[in-house]
Amino acid sequence: MVRLKDVAYLAGYDISTVSKVLQGGKIHASEEARQRIQKAADELGYRPNLAARALRTRRSGAVVMAFPKFGNPVHPALTQGAEEAANRLGQALLVYKYPESGATEALLNLVLQGRADGIIMSDDLPEPDFLESAAASKVPIVTLNRQVGEFMPSVVLDDEEGFAMQASYILGLGHTNIVFVAMHPESQTSQYCLAAFLEPCAAAGHPVPPERILSCLYDGSDAHQAVRAILAMKPRATAIATASLFSAMRIIQGLTEAGLNVPHDISVIGYHDSPMAEWSTPQTTTIRMPSIEQGARSVERLCSMIANEPGANQEIISTPIMVVERGSCARVNPKKKG
Numbered sequence: 001m002v003r004l005k006d007v008a009y010l011a012g013y014d015i016s017t018v019s020k021v022l023q024g025g026k027i028h029a030s031e032e033a034r035q036r037i038q039k040a041a042d043e044l045g046y047r048p049n050l051a052a053r054a055l056r057t058r059r060s061g062a063v064v065m066a067f068p069k070f071g072n073p074v075h076p077a078l079t080q081g082a083e084e085a086a087n088r089l090g091q092a093l094l095v096y097k098y099p100e101s102g103a104t105e106a107l108l109n110l111v112l113q114g115r116a117d118g119i120i121m122s123d124d125l126p127e128p129d130f131l132e133s134a135a136a137s138k139v140p141i142v143t144l145n146r147q148v149g150e151f152m153p154s155v156v157l158d159d160e161e162g163f164a165m166q167a168s169y170i171l172g173l174g175h176t177n178i179v180f181v182a183m184h185p186e187s188q189t190s191q192y193c194l195a196a197f198l199e200p201c202a203a204a205g206h207p208v209p210p211e212r213i214l215s216c217l218y219d220g221s222d223a224h225q226a227v228r229a230i231l232a233m234k235p236r237a238t239a240i241a242t243a244s245l246f247s248a249m250r251i252i253q254g255l256t257e258a259g260l261n262v263p264h265d266i267s268v269i270g271y272h273d274s275p276m277a278e279w280s281t282p283q284t285t286t287i288r289m290p291s292i293e294q295g296a297r298s299v300e301r302l303c304s305m306i307a308n309e310p311g312a313n314q315e316i317i318s319t320p321i322m323v324v325e326r327g328s329c330a331r332v333n334p335k336k337k338g
Contacts, residue, residue, distance in 0.1 A: 063092075063120065068123050227258065
């Protein structure tokens with residue numbers, strides 16, 4: 001079995017330095033030193049002894065990424081990034097679907113009963129008093145996609161940039177008669193995303209009127225209502241932007257079933273990316289957000305909290321954000337331009 005002192009010997013550093021670097025501990029070490037130590041560990045196939053570390057530190061060596069349900073197209077990328085960071089820091093990553101009732105107790109008990117050291121909340125909070133209960137129990141929590149001020153650390157995506165890019169892309173194709181399908185139910189996050197899309201449209205001289213702002217559930221299960229409203233509009237929109245990939249795919253399906261050609265008659269763009277975007281006909285153009293980077297940074301931030309190291313309460317992940325062009329958007333037909 002490869003030991004820590006074997007890595008130290010190959011890298012040329014003392015055991016204490018090597019241990020702290022590999023475990024993500026607080027240490028002043030150059031980037032060159034970190035790379036040499038990591039390279040030595042990789043070459044030897046070194047893996048931290050989590051059981052021994054747990055006895056020494058009274059920690060489990062595991063962190064939890066909690067989901068209310070599985071199936072969201074963003075979750076695989078988040079989990080990938082979190083897993084990569086956890087492996088790098090010598091942590092076990094537990095993916096946990098919490099129950100619909102009693103979620104606060106179930107989640108906090110993962111830490112209070114010693115099965116994990118902290119929790120990453122991937123979606124909306126399970127219960128209104130969750131953060132207060134976590135703080136009272138001194139359970140380390142990092143939230144994603146929601147900024148909670150100084151009360152709890154958060155790692156969020158730069159949705160302002162993402163939706164501004166979505167709006168700019170549609171406008172750049174010549175579309176001025178645009179519908180935006182926001183998330184429902186309304187929340188602080190959904191309102192923020194809506195405003196982030198509307199602002200560049202207004203700045204370009206093509207504001208989206210209130211009657212052309214629709215909404216549907218994130219999973220798009222009620223998108224047929226939005227499709228009916230779009231079909232009834234006069235003049236009909238030439239482009240539809242949505243706040244989720246699922247809703248965009250469902251809207252494409254509904255418009256196609258109604259006899260419209262996407263994108264010849266009407267363009268549709270989603271938000272977030274996933275291999276699922278290739279399942280629609282045509283394939284869905286969308287905005288790819290840095291979810292892998294967000295997942296990785298959430299683990300790094302949580303491990304810093306567990307080690308009582310200082311860090312920013314709010315971190316915004318801004319790169320890379322890009323348009324993934326597929327087949328659902330086209331330059332506006334001059335005869336249909338609104």
